[in-house]
Amino acid sequence: MRHIISLLMENEAGALSRVAGLFSARGYNIESLAVAPTEDPTLSRMTIVTSGSDAVIEQINKQLNKLIDVTAVMDLSEGEHLERELMLVKVRADTAQREELKRITDSFQGRVIDVSDRTFTIELSDTCARLDDFLRAIGRNLILETVRTGASGIGRGERILKL
Amino acid sequence: MELTGAEIAVRCLQKEGVEYIFGYPGGAVLHIYDALFQQDVVKHILVRHEQAAIHAADGYARSSEKVGVALVTSGPGITNAVTGIATAYMDSIPLVVISGQVPSFAIGEDAFQEVDAVGITRPCVKHNYLIKDVRDIAPTIKKAFYLAKSGRPGPVLVDIPKDISNQKADFAYPDSVSIRSYNPVGKGDSTQIKRAVQLLLEAKRPMIYSGGGVVLSDASSQLTDLVRLLGFPCTTTLMGLGAYPATDKQFVGMPGMHGTYEACMAMQYCDVLLAVGARFDDRVVGNVEHFAQVQRKIIHIDIDPSSIAKRVKVDVPVVGDLKLVLEQLLEELRNSKQKTDASDMAAWWKQVDEWREKGGGLRYKNSTEIIKPQFVIEKLYEVTGGDAFITSDVGQHQMWAAQYYKFSKPRRWINSGGLGTMGFGLPAAMGAQLINPGETVACVTGEGSIQMNIQELSTCKQFHLPIKVLSLNNRYLGMVRQWQEFFHGNRYSESYMDALPDFVKLAQSYGHIGIRIDKPADVEPALKEAFARKNDLVFMDFQTDPTENVFPMVPGGKGLSEVILSEDL
Ligand SMILES: Cc1cc2nc3c(=O)[nH]c(=O)nc-3n(C[C@H](O)[C@H](O)[C@H](O)COP(=O)(O)OP(=O)(O)OC[C@H]3O[C@@H](n4cnc5c(N)ncnc54)[C@H](O)[C@@H]3O)c2cc1C
Ligand SMILES: Cc1ncc(C[n+]2csc(CCOP(=O)(O)OP(=O)(O)O)c2C)c(N)n1
Numbered sequence: 001m002r003h004i005i006s007l008l009m010e011n012e013a014g015a016l017s018r019v020a021g022l023f024s025a026r027g028y029n030i031e032s033l034a035v036a037p038t039e040d041p042t043l044s045r046m047t048i049v050t051s052g053s054d055a056v057i058e059q060i061n062k063q064l065n066k067l068i069d070v071t072a073v074m075d076l077s078e079g080e081h082l083e084r085e086l087m088l089v090k091v092r093a094d095t096a097q098r099e100e101l102k103r104i105t106d107s108f109q110g111r112v113i114d115v116s117d118r119t120f121t122i123e124l125s126d127t128c129a130r131l132d133d134f135l136r137a138i139g140r141n142l143i144l145e146t147v148r149t150g151a152s153g154i155g156r157g158e159r160i161l162k163l
Numbered sequence: 164m165e166l167t168g169a170e171i172a173v174r175c176l177q178k179e180g181v182e183y184i185f186g187y188p189g190g191a192v193l194h195i196y197d198a199l200f201q202q203d204v205v206k207h208i209l210v211r212h213e214q215a216a217i218h219a220a221d222g223y224a225r226s227s228e229k230v231g232v233a234l235v236t237s238g239p240g241i242t243n244a245v246t247g248i249a250t251a252y253m254d255s256i257p258l259v260v261i262s263g264q265v266p267s268f269a270i271g272e273d274a275f276q277e278v279d280a281v282g283i284t285r286p287c288v289k290h291n292y293l294i295k296d297v298r299d300i301a302p303t304i305k306k307a308f309y310l311a312k313s314g315r316p317g318p319v320l321v322d323i324p325k326d327i328s329n330q331k332a333d334f335a336y337p338d339s340v341s342i343r344s345y346n347p348v349g350k351g352d353s354t355q356i357k358r359a360v361q362l363l364l365e366a367k368r369p370m371i372y373s374g375g376g377v378v379l380s381d382a383s384s385q386l387t388d389l390v391r392l393l394g395f396p397c398t399t400t401l402m403g404l405g406a407y408p409a410t411d412k413q414f415v416g417m418p419g420m421h422g423t424y425e426a427c428m429a430m431q432y433c434d435v436l437l438a439v440g441a442r443f444d445d446r447v448v449g450n451v452e453h454f455a456q457v458q459r460k461i462i463h464i465d466i467d468p469s470s471i472a473k474r475v476k477v478d479v480p481v482v483g484d485l486k487l488v489l490e491q492l493l494e495e496l497r498n499s500k501q502k503t504d505a506s507d508m509a510a511w512w513k514q515v516d517e518w519r520e521k522g523g524g525l526r527y528k529n530s531t532e533i534i535k536p537q538f539v540i541e542k543l544y545e546v547t548g549g550d551a552f553i554t555s556d557v558g559q560h561q562m563w564a565a566q567y568y569k570f571s572k573p574r575r576w577i578n579s580g581g582l583g584t585m586g587f588g589l590p591a592a593m594g595a596q597l598i599n600p601g602e603t604v605a606c607v608t609g610e611g612s613i614q615m616n617i618q619e620l621s622t623c624k625q626f627h628l629p630i631k632v633l634s635l636n637n638r639y640l641g642m643v644r645q646w647q648e649f650f651h652g653n654r655y656s657e658s659y660m661d662a663l664p665d666f667v668k669l670a671q672s673y674g675h676i677g678i679r680i681d682k683p684a685d686v687e688p689a690l691k692e693a694f695a696r697k698n699d700l701v702f703m704d705f706q707t708d709p710t711e712n713v714f715p716m717v718p719g720g721k722g723l724s725e726v727i728l729s730e731d732l
């Protein structure tokens with residue numbers, strides 16, 4: 001099953017490679033990993049999307065907690081949470097396709113953020129699944145490039161991950 | 164007063180009460196060696212290979228309650244040390260390893276003897292640090308000792324660039340340390356303790372499975388009290404040998420691949436299993452699906468939550484420091500009015516004793532013609548009064564030492580269980596001998612393993628370490644040969660140890676005494692003579708039966724009740 005795990009860790013050189021190394025050494029899946037410093041510059045917040053049996057997910061949580069640099073871990077998928085991923089897509093946009101591309105972009109609440117003679121660059125922020133839907137709606141033929149950040153997640157309401 | 168980074172590092176070691184460090188010099192650690200030279204509190208033991216420095220520090224830690232310390236240079240120094248670090252990591256041994264690094268301004272430039280020490284060791288340390296500022300040296304070393312020893316112990320690496328070891332800063336060693344992201348647990352949750360006690364008292368076929376955690380937390384007396392109070396059978400893993408006296412009637416031997424029949428059967432068929440500081444290793448429970456076919460409740464006490472429910476499902480997890488948790492359990496049991504059912508206990512012991520009978524204990528067919536390796540260990544046990552520090556290498560000799568030397572005190576049995584590192588035995592014995600001067604230290608090895616760190620005979624000479632080396636020389640990488648005999652149609656691919664040196668002359672050339680023993684009748688006299696020489700290292704080259712195999716054996720991938728007993732008896 002797909003899980004979205006959030007963690008706080010010391011914002012130190014090498015902390016990221018400890019997490020990445022843990023996943024590869026123990027053969028766990030990483031679908032995506034997003035990381036950046038928080039409002040407290042000594043801490044980084046990471047969101048990892050992974051999948052595995054319940055036993056594997058339990059081990060992932062325990063192994064992450066065991067890393068000395070990690071201060072807190074939360075499996076967001078165990079409760080109510082929000083997730084957003086940012087995507088930039090560059091598409092072939094010849095005159096004939098422009099109207100249709102705009103219409104699809106609007107219906108997904110995306111924005112065209114760059115226009116050239118023959119291309120559009122579209123920005124979209126949504127759940128990973130919605131981003132997949134968008135790409136399907138556009139169709140492989142027109143897509144020139146996609147860049148995705150990986151999901152960022154946060155608990156709903158009073159579900160807070162902090163030190 | 165301002166000190167150089169190197170002086171600060173050495174002062175930190177003094178403050179930690181470090182008596183011996185094991186190391187090997189080189190360019191990147193020259194400043195640190197210079198600082199060591201100018202003091203005489205911390206004594207340096209010059210090994211002949213960095214791997215041995217780590218194993219020696221490891222043997223020092225295992226045979227005492229201290230943290231072992233090693234010092235190596237950058238590049239090849241630290242890469243040579245990696246096997247030692249991984250060995251300590253797998254067995255949760257507290258070490259602080261200091262490595263030199265190329266100057267900080269040269270890092271990343273493929274500088275001479277540069278290697279990414281922090282990167283290369285990351286998967287096999289508890290934690291590691293690259294120092295970037297001379298003012299960080301003291302607090303980092305403080306943290307390193309704290310991390311190494313607290314919680315689940317393990318090796319910690321501190322990598323110090325050469326320029327930083329020569330910069331100056333004020334020295335102040337922190338009195339205390341706290342790491343906000345690291346808070347090892349102490350006591351266990353009291354509700355879980357109550358649940359555990361309930362299960363234990365209601366059990367009809369209970370079994371206590373203890374491991375290395377008991378030795379690491381120095382909780383052997385608490386374990387012994389618990390086992391006696393409950394009256395249950397008790398087994399200890401290879402790493403736990405000595406945590407419960409092997410001569411006691413409640414001890415059923417070691418479980419697992421080369422464990423006793425009764426320990427394997429009792430692990431398999433118990434209805435409540437209390438695991439204390441043991442991690443359900445694949446060499447212990449064998450095939451986990453097979454193990455899970457029998458219904459039993461499992462109570463698992465461990466300080467590391469990730470050891471719990473890793474390979475088997477656990478009913479009552481208790482996260483905590485064993486010593487404290489065992490005390491909690493003892494108190495709860497003593498206050499409980501309920502008792503175990505005497506008739507259930509009697510029936511269970513009857514069953515366990517039947518298994519004992521069927522397994523026939525550990526046994527082998529002795530000979531008057533050829534030396535049986537098991538016989539050598541039995542005699543070693545007698546001659547040393549069962550009270551020596553025994554280190555071992557890896558292979559058949561290791562298993563025979565574990566089976567036939569009846570360890571009755573913790574920290575006396577020193578071997579590489581998790582990584583299974585050939586070459587561990589002799590350097591580990593050096594560390595054990597240094598921290599236990601005047602005690603008997605013996606290294607049980609094989610002609611294959613000993614050659615992996617034989618150069619340390621020179622270190623032993625320089626530092627007057629009167630270790631007794633017992634090489635069970637079967638002219639084979641015996642453990643490999645045994646698997647080839649059983650599972651590869653007797654095709655002994657590359658397991659014959661050809662062109663062996665004359666070990667007697669070899670020992671002599673290092674300045675030690677060497678004896679070759681080829682008749683069973685000479686075994687005991689040779690051992691007596693060797694152990695009488697209190698001040699000499701004696702290398703005993705026992706010519707043992709090359710065809711002997713280790714039994715019982717649970718073949719890899721099989722279940723515990725599929726254990727094969729000795730074939731020829
Ligand atoms: C050739 C060969 C054959 C082998 N055959 C066997 C065999 O037949 N039988 C066998 O048993 N082993 C065998 N082994 C060893 C095996 O590979 C494992 O190393 C061993 O079984 C692990 O022991 P353990 O479970 O006691 O755990 P250890 O590795 O000793 O781990 C200790 C556990 O205790 C925990 N702990 C540490 N400190 C504390 C504390 N303060 N409080 C609470 N918990 C703590 C740790 O978190 C860890 O989970 C063999 C090895 C070799 C090389
Ligand atoms: C460094 C290392 N390389 C290889 C092995 C695989 N191995 C395990 S036991 C063994 C044979 C050991 O031979 P010896 O020391 O003569 O002991 P014996 O089994 O004959 O008693 C080997 C090669 C290992 N454990 N460690």
Ligand SMILES: [Mg+2]
Nearest residue numbers: 609610639641
């Ligand atoms: Mg051999």
